[in-house]
Amino acid sequence: MSYALVQEEIKSALQVKTNMTKKLSELLQQLQPYDISEILREMEHRERLELIGSLSIPEAAETLEYLEPEIQYQILHHMHDSEASPLLKQMSSDTVVDMLLAIHPLQAEQMLRLLPEDYRKQINNMMTYPEETAGSLMTVDYISARAHWSGERTIQHIRKVGLEAEIISYIYVTSVRGELVGVVSLKEIILADPKTHLSEIATTDVIAVPADLEQEEVANIMSRYSFVSVPVVDHQHRLIGIITYDDLVDVIQEETTEDFQKLGGSQPLSEPYFKTSVWSLFKKRIVWLLILFIGGAYTANVLEGFQDATEKVVALSFFIPLLIGTGGNTGSQIVTTLVRALGVGEVKFQDMFRVMGKEVLTGCLLGVSLGAIGYIRAVMMGVEVEIGYIVSLSALFIVLWASLVSAILPLLLHRLNIDPAVVSGPLITTLVDGTGLIIYFSIAQMILHI
Amino acid sequence: MSYALVQEEIKSALQVKTNMTKKLSELLQQLQPYDISEILREMEHRERLELIGSLSIPEAAETLEYLEPEIQYQILHHMHDSEASPLLKQMSSDTVVDMLLAIHPLQAEQMLRLLPEDYRKQINNMMTYPEETAGSLMTVDYISARAHWSGERTIQHIRKVGLEAEIISYIYVTSVRGELVGVVSLKEIILADPKTHLSEIATTDVIAVPADLEQEEVANIMSRYSFVSVPVVDHQHRLIGIITYDDLVDVIQEETTEDFQKLGGSQPLSEPYFKTSVWSLFKKRIVWLLILFIGGAYTANVLEGFQDATEKVVALSFFIPLLIGTGGNTGSQIVTTLVRALGVGEVKFQDMFRVMGKEVLTGCLLGVSLGAIGYIRAVMMGVEVEIGYIVSLSALFIVLWASLVSAILPLLLHRLNIDPAVVSGPLITTLVDGTGLIIYFSIAQMILHI
Numbered sequence: 001m002s003y004a005l006v007q008e009e010i011k012s013a014l015q016v017k018t019n020m021t022k023k024l025s026e027l028l029q030q031l032q033p034y035d036i037s038e039i040l041r042e043m044e045h046r047e048r049l050e051l052i053g054s055l056s057i058p059e060a061a062e063t064l065e066y067l068e069p070e071i072q073y074q075i076l077h078h079m080h081d082s083e084a085s086p087l088l089k090q091m092s093s094d095t096v097v098d099m100l101l102a103i104h105p106l107q108a109e110q111m112l113r114l115l116p117e118d119y120r121k122q123i124n125n126m127m128t129y130p131e132e133t134a135g136s137l138m139t140v141d142y143i144s145a146r147a148h149w150s151g152e153r154t155i156q157h158i159r160k161v162g163l164e165a166e167i168i169s170y171i172y173v174t175s176v177r178g179e180l181v182g183v184v185s186l187k188e189i190i191l192a193d194p195k196t197h198l199s200e201i202a203t204t205d206v207i208a209v210p211a212d213l214e215q216e217e218v219a220n221i222m223s224r225y226s227f228v229s230v231p232v233v234d235h236q237h238r239l240i241g242i243i244t245y246d247d248l249v250d251v252i253q254e255e256t257t258e259d260f261q262k263l264g265g266s267q268p269l270s271e272p273y274f275k276t277s278v279w280s281l282f283k284k285r286i287v288w289l290l291i292l293f294i295g296g297a298y299t300a301n302v303l304e305g306f307q308d309a310t311e312k313v314v315a316l317s318f319f320i321p322l323l324i325g326t327g328g329n330t331g332s333q334i335v336t337t338l339v340r341a342l343g344v345g346e347v348k349f350q351d352m353f354r355v356m357g358k359e360v361l362t363g364c365l366l367g368v369s370l371g372a373i374g375y376i377r378a379v380m381m382g383v384e385v386e387i388g389y390i391v392s393l394s395a396l397f398i399v400l401w402a403s404l405v406s407a408i409l410p411l412l413l414h415r416l417n418i419d420p421a422v423v424s425g426p427l428i429t430t431l432v433d434g435t436g437l438i439i440y441f442s443i444a445q446m447i448l449h450i
Numbered sequence: 451m452s453y454a455l456v457q458e459e460i461k462s463a464l465q466v467k468t469n470m471t472k473k474l475s476e477l478l479q480q481l482q483p484y485d486i487s488e489i490l491r492e493m494e495h496r497e498r499l500e501l502i503g504s505l506s507i508p509e510a511a512e513t514l515e516y517l518e519p520e521i522q523y524q525i526l527h528h529m530h531d532s533e534a535s536p537l538l539k540q541m542s543s544d545t546v547v548d549m550l551l552a553i554h555p556l557q558a559e560q561m562l563r564l565l566p567e568d569y570r571k572q573i574n575n576m577m578t579y580p581e582e583t584a585g586s587l588m589t590v591d592y593i594s595a596r597a598h599w600s601g602e603r604t605i606q607h608i609r610k611v612g613l614e615a616e617i618i619s620y621i622y623v624t625s626v627r628g629e630l631v632g633v634v635s636l637k638e639i640i641l642a643d644p645k646t647h648l649s650e651i652a653t654t655d656v657i658a659v660p661a662d663l664e665q666e667e668v669a670n671i672m673s674r675y676s677f678v679s680v681p682v683v684d685h686q687h688r689l690i691g692i693i694t695y696d697d698l699v700d701v702i703q704e705e706t707t708e709d710f711q712k713l714g715g716s717q718p719l720s721e722p723y724f725k726t727s728v729w730s731l732f733k734k735r736i737v738w739l740l741i742l743f744i745g746g747a748y749t750a751n752v753l754e755g756f757q758d759a760t761e762k763v764v765a766l767s768f769f770i771p772l773l774i775g776t777g778g779n780t781g782s783q784i785v786t787t788l789v790r791a792l793g794v795g796e797v798k799f800q801d802m803f804r805v806m807g808k809e810v811l812t813g814c815l816l817g818v819s820l821g822a823i824g825y826i827r828a829v830m831m832g833v834e835v836e837i838g839y840i841v842s843l844s845a846l847f848i849v850l851w852a853s854l855v856s857a858i859l860p861l862l863l864h865r866l867n868i869d870p871a872v873v874s875g876p877l878i879t880t881l882v883d884g885t886g887l888i889i890y891f892s893i894a895q896m897i898l899h900i
Contacts, residue, residue, distance in 0.1 A: 030655045034675050158640055168637050169619055169678075186636065187618050190608055205480045223703075225484050226696040228619075228678060245695050246676040249702065253673075256706050257790050263713065264786025264875060265779055273791040274801070278808055282815040285783050292779050293820055297827050299771035304831070310760075310767055317760055317767045321749040321774055321883045328778070329715055329742050329876040333735050336714025340707050341723040351724070358728055365732040370743055377747050381754070425714060425875035426779040433771045 006031070007039045014050050024054055033059060037066035048075055053083070058163070061090035069102035076111065085114040092166045093119075094139040094247070097126045126241070134218045135211035137251070138232040138241030141166040144174045145198055147181060152194040158186075167244050169228045173202050178238040180208055180231055208233045211240060218243060219251040259343065262419070263336055265292070265426030288426065296430040299437060306441040312450050315383045319374075319391050320437065326370060327398040327436040328429030334359055334406035335428050339420045342410060349415040356407045363403030367396035390447050394440040401439060402432045456481070457489045464500050474504055483509055487516035499528055502537075508613070511540035519552035526561065535564040542616045543569075544589040544697070547576045576691070584668045585661035587701070588682040588691030591616040594624045595648055597631060602644040608636075617694050619678045623652050628688040630658055630681055658683045661690060668693060669701040709793065712869070713786055715742070715876030738876065746880045749887060756891040762900050765833045769824075769841050770887065776820060776845060777852040777886040778879030784809055784856035785878050789870045792860060799865040806857045813853030817846035840897050844890040851889060852882045 006027065013024040028036065036055070040048050040063065052060050052075055064072050064087070072095075076084045088096060088111065100108040100123070112120050122140050129135025143165050145154045154171060162168050171189065173182035182202030192201050208231040209218050222230050222245065232241040258268035267284040269276045276284075303310070303320075310317050338355065341347040347355060375392035379385065406428055410420035444450070456477065463474040478486065486505070490498050490513065502510050502525055514522050514537070522545075526534045538546065538561065550558040550573070562570050572590045579585025593615050595604045604621060612618050621639065623632035632652030642651050658681040659668050672680050672695065682691040708718035717734040719726045726734075753760070753770075760767050788805065791797040797805060825842035829835065856878055860870040894900070 032655075032657065032675055155640060162637060162641050165637075168640070187612060187615075190605060190618070191612050205482075207482065223696075223699045225482055226699075228695065245678065245699075246673075249673045249676075249699065252699065252702055252706075253794060257794065259710075260713070260786045260790040261783075263710070264783045266783040266787065269787070272796050273787065274796065274804070278811045278815070281808070281812045285780075285812070286816055286819055289776070289779055289783070289816060289820060290823065293772070293776055293823060294827075296772050296775050299775075300768040300827070300831060303768040303771070304765075307764055307768075311764050314757055314761050315754075317770070318750040318753040318757075320767070320770055321753070321887065322743070322746050324771055325746050325749075325774075325876075325880055325883055326739065326743055328879065329739055330735075332874070332876050333711075333714045333716040333739070336710045337716065337719070337723065340710040344703060344707070346722050346724065354724070358731070361728045362731045362735070365728070366736055366739060369736055370739060373740065373743060377744075377750070381750060424782070426775075426782050429778065429879065430775055433775055437771065 003035070003038050003042070006035075007042060010039060010051065011043070011047060014047060014054075028055065028059075033062035034066050036063045041067060041071065045074065045078070049078055052087075053079075057086050057090050060087055061092075064091055065095050069099040072099045073103045073107065073111070076114075077107070081114060088114050089116070089119065090164060092139045092141050093123060093126060093241075094137060096123060097136075101127060129211060132215045133211065134209045134213040134215065134232050134243060135241070137215055137218065137243045137247045138211070139166050139244065140241050142172060142229070142231075142239075142242040143168055144172045144239060145184075147173050147175075147197065147199040147202065149198050150194065151189045151192055151196050151198070151201075154189055154198060155194075167229050167242070170242075171198070172206075172231055172239055172242070173198055174239050177236075180206055180233055180237060180239040182206060183231065206231060208237070208239075209243070210235070215251045216255050219248050219255065222248045223252070259339070259421050262421035263339060263424050265289075265424040288424070292426055292430045296433060299434045302434050302437045302441075306437070306445075309441055309444055309448075309450050313387070313444070313448060315387050316390070316441070316444055318381070318383075319378070319387075319394075320440070322374075323391065323394050323398055323440050324433045324436040326395060327402040327432040328425070330363065330366060330399050331402040331406040331428035331432050332425035334403060335410055335423050335425060338407070338410045339423065342414050342420050347411070349411050352408070352411050355411060356404065359403045359407035360400065363400045366403075367399035370399060371396040386447055390440070390444045393443050393447075394436075397439050397443070398432070398436045401435060402428070405432060405435075453485070453488050453492070456485075457492060460489060460501065461493075461497060464497060464504075478505065478509075483512035484516050486513045491517060491521065495524065495528070498525055503529075503533070507536050507540050510537055511542075514541060515545050519549040522549045523553045523557065523561070526564075527557070531564060538564050539566070539569065540614065542589045542591050543573060543576060543691075544587060546573060547586075551577060579661055582665045583661065584659045584663045584665065584682050584693060585691070587665060587668065587693045587697045588661070589616050589694065590691050592620075592622060592679070592681075592689075592692040593618055594622045594689060595634075597623050597625075597647065597649040597652065599648050600644065601639040601642055601646050601648070601651075604639055604648060605644075617679050617692070620692075621648070622656075622681055622689055622692070623648055624689050627686075630656055630683050630687055630689040632656060633681065656681060658687070658689075659693070660685070665701045666705050669698050669705065672698045673702070709789070709871050712871035713789060713874050715739075715874040738874070742876055742880045746883060749884045752884050752887045752891075756887070756895075759891055759894055759898075759900050763837070763894070763898060765837050766840070766891070766894055768831070768833075769828070769837075769844075770890070772824075773841065773844050773848055773890055774883045774886040777848040777882040778875070780813065780816065780849050781852040781856040781878035781882050782875035784853060785860060785873050785875060788857070788860040789873065792864050792870050797861070799861050802858070802861050805861060806854065809853045809857035810850065813850045816853075817849035820849060821846040836897055840890070840894045843893050843897075844886075847889050847893070848882070848886045851885060852878070855882060855885075 141164050169186055171184050175181050182204045183206045184198050184202040188201050211232050229242045229244045231239055234240050261268045265288045371392040374395040375388045378388040378391045409423050414420045460477055591614050619636055621634050625631050632654045633656045634648050634652040638651050661682050679692045679694045681689055684690050711718045715738045821842040824845040825838045828838040828841045860873050864870045
């Protein structure tokens with residue numbers, strides 16, 4: 001769909017005051033809230049207000065959910081309180097919390113005044129959970145019921161409060177004191193006799209997450225059990241919110257982005273790319289670059305140690321980048337595969353010997369192939385035949401060595417509870433650079449007797 | 451939870467025949483189907499059959515869903531037809547299809563005979579969709595209704611057919627010829643008056659995916675709109691299945707794994723790590739290793755070109771690995787960040803100049819820092835002061851050059867519709883290795899006048 005085209009149509013419908021509502025609502029009906037949000041983002045402030053104003057409250061709220069906190073605030077702030085208040089109430093509570101945390105505390109205070117007192121307290125409470133925990137992801141827009149309610153009564157209850165609920169697939173059963181005692185799916189309620197009490201059909205061993213659990217753990221639990229939502233409880237096992245599947249997808253994407261950046265040899269960025277300043281980018285990157293630079297500087301000493309060999313046969317130095325590069329490439333292939341396999345639980349520490357066996361065997365095949373090509377390459381350059389042998393043998397042994405190191409290191413770190421993603425491509429490359437040089441020059445000394 | 455402990459309890463409950471059912475059902479009630487599947491996987495064949503036999507049909511079916519196709523088949527195959535048939539019918543159709551595709555066609559034929567004819571035809575049809583398309587992910591266990599039905603009648607219909615449905619959050623409205631004409635959420639039905647016709651509350655501009663759409667695209671659409679399920683249609687816009695959010699999570703995880711492997715400089719594996727043979731690992735990895743090895747071999751020519759310089763000042767060769775390594779590390783940091791940002795749509799081709807500006811500025815800061823450290827390092831080794839200057843200046847320019855190349859390349863490839871993940875860490879490292887050497891030796895020639 002071309003957003004630009006639809007946007008033009010909407011703009012002109014907003015301008016022509018006659019028949020505007022009909023034309024506009026026809027246009028808007030063809031669009032999902034997400035699409036409207038994409039169009040709205042490109043509009044000017046005044047147009048945004050008019051567009052949001054022409055939507056129903058639930059549509060407007062869902063459209064706002066897809067926008068950045070700053071835009072949400074700008075729109076709500078410029079609306080009349082009598083319009084902004086129901087809209088804010090309709091938005092899901094986790095979105096509201098994210099918005100309030102992104103704006104100035106005084107502005108947040110103003111916004112909070114638009115909400116009824118009870119809800120304001122809940123929101124205030126939600127704002128206290130640290131980032132990347134279950135508490136910071138949850139919404140309070142869930143449906144709870146009592147164990148002695150019948151299916152019929154529960155459905156009546158949903159009719160009353162369901163509009164503001166983010167998800168009605170699960171109904172959470174709580175005690176008088178608010179403790180989570182059961183969960184029952186709407187499907188079960190509908191399939192059972194309407195007179196059945198919830199206590200008869202509810203699952204009592206509910207899987208719930210504490211509010212301070214890390215978001216990565218929450219995502220693991222939700223995707224393991226294929227939950228559409230998971231309840232969040234406090235230390236007294238009282239139900240305080242739920243986390244829905246769309247947050248799960250966001251968390252997975254966020255954690256994946258972090259892993260990418262770590263594997264690339266950088267500390268993960270805390271903001272999206274364009275929101276990260278040059279100075280922050282520098283700080284996140286310099287840490288590892290410095291470690292690797294200082295660590296990698298030992299290669300200079302290694303080469304100084306083999307200075308005699310290089311001076312006697314200068315052709316040896318030609319193949320340094322190629323050989324150590326190949327070691328790094330092999331290592332990088334293995335490390336990324338293993339870090340991911342550890343992350344999704346395919347590989348565990350106990351599998352160490354299986355992994356080593358597999359990687360060393362594969363390394364043999366790769367080393368022999370590259371060694372053969374290396375020999376041909378060296379001979380083609382017109383260097384002595386001995387140099388060809390040396391390059392070829394070194395390629396084989398460097399690949400084998402890189403395979404072994406890369407197979408062991410991620411598993412070992414995982415075992416020591418260090419995130420294996422710190423074994424980035426750059427780290428493994430730097431590690432095998434120096435040892436690769438030692439292998440290369442040792443073979444050279446043996447064959448050339450220097 | 452310790453699975454081993456619960457497993458022991460279950461085993462002994464299975465052995466003691468008296469009171470077995472009571473003790474066992476108590477134990478099983480505390481477990482989710484996922485947990486039971488984990489325990490069952492570690493059991494022997496006979497125990498597996500007994501355990502599955504002691505569950506209700508819906509529980510047994512859900513437990514089977516979490517197991518590998520081979521185990522599913524083994525269990526179903528050894529059950530009496532009268533037990534296997536309802537279980538197979540209860541399992542979600544996408545799981546059944548995956549199982550049938552994993553076993554021998556003759557075995558699949560046998561299994562299919564356990565199903566009623568209509569369903570068998572649907573399953574047979576589903577088996578024809580190629581892997582990684584919408585058709586291969588969909589399930590036929592959805593609920594459809596007619597536009598003239600009232601909410602009340604629809605709920606009655608759900609009561610009748612809902613047990614086998616995988617998800618009842620959305621009801622799909624179809625025409626007499628089976629075309630998808632609308633969608634209505636169960637929430638909307640419950641909140642509306644029971645007499646309301648579906649036609650009054652259904653959304654008519656339904657977002658549906660064609661059966662041959664790639665799974666990555668399907669995942670994008672589902673996560674963009676936060677859908678719990680998305681309908682799949684054929685070329686005549688007839689509803690043929692739905693894809694549910696749990697498949698979305700699986701697809702995201704699968705695609706992420708592929709991206710990891712690509713960024714590590716390997717072709718993505720088509721199977722989990724331990725299921726991939728050494729030979730397959732070799733084939734997936736050798737492609738890029740060879741390309742990089744042959745491509746990287748030009749560094750030997752570059753160094754041969756600067757042979758005079760190396761012979762005159764052998765200390766120059768000491769810093770080769772350190773300097774080109776640093777270029778590669780910088781490139782790797784940028785490339786992984788940008789490939790991910792392109793993947794999630796944070797960065798687009800139009801942002802080229804912004805990205806270049808940001809990266810070159812960051813590169814300046816990084817280059818100056820590393821240059822300073824490089825100078826200190828060279829002086830500490832006791833080489834001449836000029837070499838210190840050369841190493842220091844080279845570090846700065848190599849980092850800048852690597853930043854520029856790494857900023858441009860992923861965006862350019864994305865623009866040319868080539869997956870930017872092919873610009874792996876290893877590729878960028880190999881690319882900037884040779885050019886890094888040219889920068890280094892050119893600066894050396896200028897300063898040393900050689």
